[in-house]
Amino acid sequence: MRGLMQRLAIFMQGRYGNDKFNYFLYILFWILWVINIFVWNVTASIVLDLLMFAVIFYALFRALSRNINKRLIENRAFTKIFDRVKNWFTLTKRKFNERKDYRYIKCPSCRAQLRVKNKKGKHIVKCPRCNNEFSKRI
Numbered sequence: 001m002r003g004l005m006q007r008l009a010i011f012m013q014g015r016y017g018n019d020k021f022n023y024f025l026y027i028l029f030w031i032l033w034v035i036n037i038f039v040w041n042v043t044a045s046i047v048l049d050l051l052m053f054a055v056i057f058y059a060l061f062r063a064l065s066r067n068i069n070k071r072l073i074e075n076r077a078f079t080k081i082f083d084r085v086k087n088w089f090t091l092t093k094r095k096f097n098e099r100k101d102y103r104y105i106k107c108p109s110c111r112a113q114l115r116v117k118n119k120k121g122k123h124i125v126k127c128p129r130c131n132n133e134f135s136k137r138i
Contacts, residue, residue: 015064016071021078025059105136 029052036048065071091113095104103118107127116123118138126133 019075021075029055
């Protein structure tokens, strides 16, 4: 067993390995696999099989690649998109949890999300990002 692990470690030297994008591809593969279980249409099943094969092949290609710089660029691009989506879901959850106490508004000049107490009346709000003052009626 030790010799096998040693040979595997030698084989993986200089290769990229796994990152966030590869883990996303693995999860996508399993999601497609579960969807494929419930698909009864033959042509749709074949298309899903081909898509699953392409996703897992690409994930393995990335993990075994020796072009580390290109894989890092791909991972940075994926992380940028993934973080935007994750931050949107986090902000939406936070808005929902604080909906009784706070209201979220956007700054008219820089479009930043600002949190204001949920009290009726006119509020004077100062944006911390661009220092713009504006009034908002709630």
